[in-house]
Each structure stands twice: as C-alpha cells, then as structure tokens.
Ligand SMILES: *[C@@H]1O[C@H](CO)[C@@H](O)[C@H](O)[C@H]1NC(C)=O
Ligand SMILES: *[C@@H]1O[C@H](CO)[C@@H](O)[C@H](O)[C@H]1NC(C)=O
Ligand SMILES: *[C@@H]1O[C@H](CO)[C@@H](O)[C@H](O)[C@H]1NC(C)=O
Ligand SMILES: *[C@@H]1O[C@H](CO)[C@@H](O)[C@H](O)[C@H]1NC(C)=O
C-alpha cells in the first residue's frame with residue numbers, strides 16, 4: 328500500500344513537468360484509445376523502441392520490445408483486451424486500445440513508459456523508461472428513459488430513472504409557452520440509490536409543482552460522464568391546469584381574510 332502510494336505520488340510529480348494529464352470518458356462495453364506519442368526530435372529510428380503501459384495497481388496492460396508484443400508480461404486482467412497499432416509504433420506513436428470496458432476500469436489511471444535505443448554501438452537510450460503519458464478513464468453507463476408521472480390532485484410530479492452510472496444530475500423545468508423556468512430546490516426532493524452488486528444508480532425525484540401559468544413540466548436526467556441528457560415532459564391537460572387550483576386557493580384565502588376583517 329505504501330509502495331503504491333509512493334509510486335503514485337512520484338509519478339504525479341513527474342507528470343507535471345513531462346506529460347499531460349488526459350481524461351477519456353467512454354461508455355461501458357465500448358473501447359477507449361489511450362493516446363500517446365513520443366515527442367523527441369533526436370529520435371529518427373523507431374525500430375528499437377520499447378514501451379509498456381501499466382495501471383495504478385502496477386498491472387501491465389501492454390508491453391512491447393524488439394518489434395513485438397511481450398504477451399507474457401501482460402496481467403491476466405488485460406489479456407485479450409488490449410492491443411497496439413503496429414503501423415503507428417514505427418512513427419513513435421505508442422497508443423493502445425482497451426476493449427470491453429467495465430466499471431472496474433472507471434477512474435483508473437494508466438501510464439506509458441518508453442525507451443528508444445539510439446542505434447549506436449554504445450547501446451544508449453534516448454529515453455530511459457521515462458513516463459511519457461498519463462491517461463485516466465471515466466466510464467459511464469447511460470440511463471434508461473426517465474419516467475414522469477404527474478398527479479394534478481396533489482400537484483406533484485415524480486420522475487424516476489435507473490440503470491446508469493455515475494449518479495445522475497436531475498433538473499426540473501416548468502414550461503410556459505416558449506419560455507422555461509427552473510424550479511426552486513426547496514420544492515424538489517430527490518433520493519438516489521446505488522445497487523451494491525452492479526454499482527448502477529437509480530433515482531427518484533419528486534417535484535411539488537408551484538402555482539403559476541405553466542403548461543408543462545420536464546424532468547432532465549444528466550449523465551455527467553457521458554455528457555448526455557434525457558428528458559421526459561408532461562403537458563398538463565386543459566381544464567385541469569395548474570393555475571386553477573392555486574387560484575381557487577388564493578380566492579378562498581382572500582375571501583377568508585375579508586371575512587375575518589369584517590368580524
Ligand atoms: C537532443 O540531443 C541533444 C544533444 O545530445 C540534447 O542536448 C537534447 O537534450 C536532446 N533533446 C531531447 C528532446 O532529448
Ligand atoms: C496515434 O495512433 C492512434 C491509433 O491509430 C491514433 O488514434 C492517434 O491519432 C495517433 N496520434 C498521433 C499524434 O498521430
Ligand atoms: C468482449 O465483449 C464481446 C461482446 O460482449 C464478447 O463477445 C467478447 O468475448 C468479449 N471479449 C473479451 C476479451 O472479454
Ligand atoms: C468526463 O467525466 C467527468 C466525471 O463524470 C466529468 O466531470 C467531465 O465533465 C466529463 N467530460 C466530458 C468532456 O464530458
């Protein structure tokens with residue numbers, strides 16, 4: 328644990344000067360390219376490049392030396408899931424692709440290390456297994472279409488969605504002709520739960536519909552990692568409009584106040 332921490336810490340420092348921090352957001356079961364190119368003008372001959380990628384558990388994803396993949400160094404966890412691009416390696420591009428991504432890969436950081444023999448008889452390296460690149464994966468699972476139920480008697484709207492990752496950001500919007508209006512947070516109550524087994528979230532948000540001239544209500548489910556938003560809209564049926572009952576209440580209150588005044 329301590330060793331891991333020290334390694335992580337030192338690499339983080341190295342990366343500040345040498346490599347750029349990159350985040351890649353991808354959908355579960357998709358694949359992701361971990362991009363990395365060796366930028367060194369002194370290197371003209373890439374035939375002696377050696378490189379490897381490893382994760383923040385020190386698991387090796389890919390190892391390449393003497394013009395071939397060194398499969399024996401690859402951790403079982405990544406076997407058959409990771410490949411490189413041979414046509415690009417000869418240009419110093421040591422990118423790899425990881426397939427069949429799962430939530431186990433979420434928030435995992437990967438580092439590429441490389442060395443290139445300079446071709447002289449001295450067997451010197453241009454880069455001595457220097458860390459070249461750092462990439463962090465962020466995996467998302469898309470949410471199912473949200474379900475929206477409006478109860479005009481209790482003046483509540485309930486929006487539910489499930490099966491996504493990470494936790495959704497839920498927003499309510501009231502619509503009136505072409506304008507729309509956000510809803511005050513005190514009128515919203517949201518509960519989000521995570522399934523212990525598959526790590527997926529489900530959410531239920533209840534809106535107390537405030538009085539106003541609105542004609543429809545929308546619930547927006549945003550997946551922050553996939554940057555996608557799903558929307559469910561309910562158009563209030565004519566006659567049973569939201570305006571009617573609050574107005575009734577107001578006139579009743581006015582009547583009551585007037586009555587009290589006369590007492
Ligand atoms: C290229 O080689 C020169 C001379 O050996 C050296 O001073 C310089 O640091 C090298 N540049 C890089 C990017 O490695
Ligand atoms: C490196 O190769 C990968 C895979 O072919 C490609 O997606 C990427 O654009 C390349 N990067 C550069 C800088 O050429
Ligand atoms: C990747 O996923 C596909 C489709 O789900 C499956 O057929 C294949 O066996 C998986 N490959 C690995 C290496 O897990
Ligand atoms: C990638 O995912 C992170 C974590 O959910 C999020 O903060 C970030 O905005 C996402 N980036 C893009 C480009 O969508």
Ligand SMILES: *[C@@H]1O[C@H](CO)[C@@H](O)[C@H](O)[C@H]1NC(C)=O
Pocket residue numbers: 554
């Ligand atoms: C999310 O997507 C919208 C367009 O749909 C874009 O304007 C916005 O910049 C994206 N956010 C991030 C964090 O990439």
